[in-house]
Amino acid sequence: MMSADVSDRAVTAAASHEHESPFAGPDEAFEAAKQGMWIFLVTEVLMFGGLFVAYGIFRGLHADMFQEAHRYLAVSLGGTNTVVLILSSLTMALGVGATQRGQRDRALLFFGLTLLLASCFLLVKYFEYSHKFHEGLLPGGYFRNEHLKHPKAPLFFSLYFVMTGLHLVHVLVGMGLIAWLLKRTVARQFGPHYYTPVELVGFYWHFVDMVWIYLFPLLYLVG
Amino acid sequence: MDTKETEPAARHHHILPTFTTVLVGLSLLVLTGVTILLGGVELGRLNFAVAVLIASVKALLVALFFMNLLYDRRENSVIFGASFLFLAIFFVLTATDLFFRGDVAVKGPISAPVPAGGKRVAKPWLATEALVGRGRELFSQQCVTCHGPEGKGNGPAAASLTPRPRDFTATVGWKNGRKPSQILKTLNEGIPGSAMAAYTTLPPDDRWALAHFVVSLGPAAEKDSPEDLLKVGVDVAKGEAVIREAPSIPIELAMRRLTRPELKARTKARTPSPTQTPEGARVYQARCERCHGPEGEGAIVGALGGVPRMLLRTGPLSISKAIENESAFSEVVVRGLTGELMPGAADLSERELRGLYRHVQELSGRP
Amino acid sequence: MEDNYLTHGKGLGSWLTTRDHKRIAVMYLFSVLTFFLLGGIFALLLRLELASPGKTIMNADTYNKVFTYHGAIMVFMVIIPAIPAVMGNFILPLMLGARDVAFPRLNLASYYIYLAGALVAASALFLRGADTGWTFYTPYSIRTNTTATIVLAGAFIMGFSSVLTGLNFIVSIHKLRAPGLSWSRLPLFLWSLYATSIIQVLATPVLAITLLLLIFERLFRTGIFDPALGGDPVLFQHFFWFYSHPAVYIMILPAMGVVSEVIPVFSRKPIFGYKAIAYSSFGIALVAFLVWGHHLFVSGQSELANFVFSLLTMLVAVPTGVKVFSWVATMYKGKIRLKTPMLYAFGFLQLFTIGGLTGVFLATLAINVHVTDTYFVVAHFHYVMVGGAIMSLMAGLHYWFPKFWGRMYPERSGRITFALLISGFNLTFFPQFILGSRGMPRRYWDYLPEFTVLNRVSTVGSWLLAAGFFYAAFYLYRAMRHGERAPANPWEANTLEWQTPSPPPHDNFPEIPVVTTWPYEYREKGFFPQGMVP
Structure with missing residues (x-):
């Protein structure tokens, strides 16, 4: 009597009366949580995407200005940060894998490495930003640099600061989440039987990496 | 390759093999290097496309492997992919406006000496x-x-x-x-x-x-x-x-002037300095200070919510520039300046005008 | 009444920490109604000021602030959450045959985020307020000396609530359907919530970044939207309307879903064009994202964009027309029961049709140039938003009243209120079409003397509306406490929420039902509930 396209839920005669979870079992809950995370990442794509749209519009209108202004960004620092973040994604993926295999000590190591690499990212960003402040390469109305004379150049730096700034906030949040994973891993709350938060935080971190993968060439390398 | 011995028997709990994980990580680093190298090579308009292309390959690697989309339900890929579709819609349709505005960079005076049809009327001052x-x-x-x-x-x-x-x-x-x-x-x-x-x-x-x-x-x-x-x-x-038009400047020039550093706000509050011409000072404060600043240094405050902005055609609004003689000054004050923001104040009495002139002289004489 | 969700767990603490979607829905209900009262009072003040030319009760600066508050409150705090967060939260899991939404704790968080954002925005009322209009156009919104930043921050926060609710609903519909509840048996209210949730998830983040960028403009002078710093103010409008246009479909799609439920039940006939209505919800959701530029026709947008957006906007009339036609066809040769929910469904049809048609007029470039920023536009959007969404909210509040409270509302009071609302609404807003086409601009504190009579008529209409809403609040509250007890299925409807007691128990169903039919099997002499045990 049931049609072929029935949902995942198993039918049990003594259906769960617990209000804690509306799901039949842990697998269904995991699948749902994962999908929820993907939908959340959709919202992040659209939010960052708005900034990329602004970037695209201004770049299309003032390509020469972007050419000139982007030279004031340090490719070496941006490139270093790209490498750092990619490595951190790698360590994160290895940490998730270790948790899934029940290798607690390895998981701790990889989460710790991820946090270390993220801190490197922060440090490099600190140098970059302070250099910009020093040179007067500031957003919009605060722009003060004497060498970069194009009248629209302040807009480039507005975009630079808002895009990398929002990304930075996401890095900080991610670091908090990974630290939380570390704490819970120490407390032996994860393993092959349950690793939902680990996987989902991993997704978040990989997404943060993805955003930088686009930010780096578009801001630092475009030419 | 999967280490399945400790995992429960569920369908979509794919564990990425360590080898694959490291391989993908290395590929990402290699592609990063390629991007940086190509960034230094002059490819003209292709540079941008190449950079975006490589970035997209990297992003795909992260999504498919690190985020497991390759092994996950199709549903989740569709969900994630849809976001990029709508982002593209946002960009493309916005671009149909921003990139197609037409030539707004007017290079010369705006007025059109010849009517659209091309023919001029012989003696337009005669009514027909x-x-x-x-x-x-x-x-x-x-x-x-x-x-x-x-x-x-x-x-x-x-x-x-x-x-x-x-x-x-x-x-x-x-x-x-x-x-x-x-x-x-x-x-x-x-x-x-x-x-x-x-x-x-x-x-x-x-x-x-x-x-x-x-x-x-x-x-x-x-x-x-x-x-x-x-x-x-x-x-x-x-x-x-003979057509004598009011002076005008090209928009580009106006926009360049607007962004000059010396036009930035000078909004520091000042205690009023003692004055020899209290009546003129009173008129000045009531009618002129708002635009010309308390010391005649030029600013527009208050009316626009405390953020100074200027819409100019010539230089900063500073009456520290020399005021030639009283009658010229009165003329400007009473009639205003055509085409400028300076309004006329036809209601001032002779006495007020005289006092104002003296006060302005005083201000322009100040260091 | 036996133990139900209202009695399960006593005390304020049990409500504030609940994970029960039904209790969360009730909390949303009271918050939304409170903000509706606040926004409504601002509306009444506006109409009082406009009862005569020149100053009547407030000066122009205050007027600017009052219409800003009215718009921001009604859009962000009332209509966007109303049907999804109140009816959606309560009914969706029940209609799915589930015990709750997919993420109950996230649901509670959604509510608190909404409340926090609303309170942040409302706090501006005690400071310097905001006078930019709810649309916050630049460059004025960058320059204004008011506390607009706080209102922007509040709206930013509220956006996350909308997103998380949408996320919750999508995953619930995907993962929590009862056995036998296939896609082709899904009630249309759920189809509409599904489409709404997709819009919420895709569009709201762009609002978030827009508001954030505007806050940065004010705080850090970034200049992206500021012409004095080289930016483009029309770009702000693109960013703003990319969300705000789909937002109006967030408001109307659930409303249409309610109508799709009410009409078959009260016509005792299967819905006409089930698939068409379901697909049209997605059609509307898709086209919703393609048309925002029609708010920018006179902004200085390029001719190409004007042409493209006008063309695309015409398209949205098609799936909308499909729905209206299907509803009318459902009623044809049905056995109509003119109970209050059905009266509001009729009201919806009348008012939404007028509103929708005038939308087509506005999509026509040549007409738009003349009536844009006039009262014609004001009338148009009030017809669709109030005449559409609020009428449908009233329909839903009455239809599901017995399910929420286990009691019936007094039918006569329902009819009186409906009469007040439908006449008050038309009296308030129809003259505004005329005023607009004759040139009265919107958001103006003053007007030419020749517009006085119609303005006065409109103001009187607003008093009828107020009377209707106040009376409704009164009798609904009284019925909630002391109304006649209602059975599980007083309307003899098929959908799953009616196969459980009124009010439902804490975990919705004694046993998860097994679904065997689609929801619209109505015959003159019988009906076929979805969860009937075979």
């Missing part, structure tokens, strides 16, 4: 039926919103205007007069301190047409004498007109 008809057409496009369909000054926008638009059927209140040449002067210059703009974007023939039509709306007006016509550049004896 054709000219009045043309004026009626233009009036219904350009003027009705404020002046109303019968020119009574009761158009839909009139409710919000102070001073109200001129009632063309009345004989009083005309700032420049009711003769055609005087109406033309109004069209050429606008009325400072009101919403009546200068219609220099219309060809002069069209302005004459409007002038003749406006005259026809009210009771009979005086005709232009040769001296009147001379004032607007028409030499009747020679039968020709």
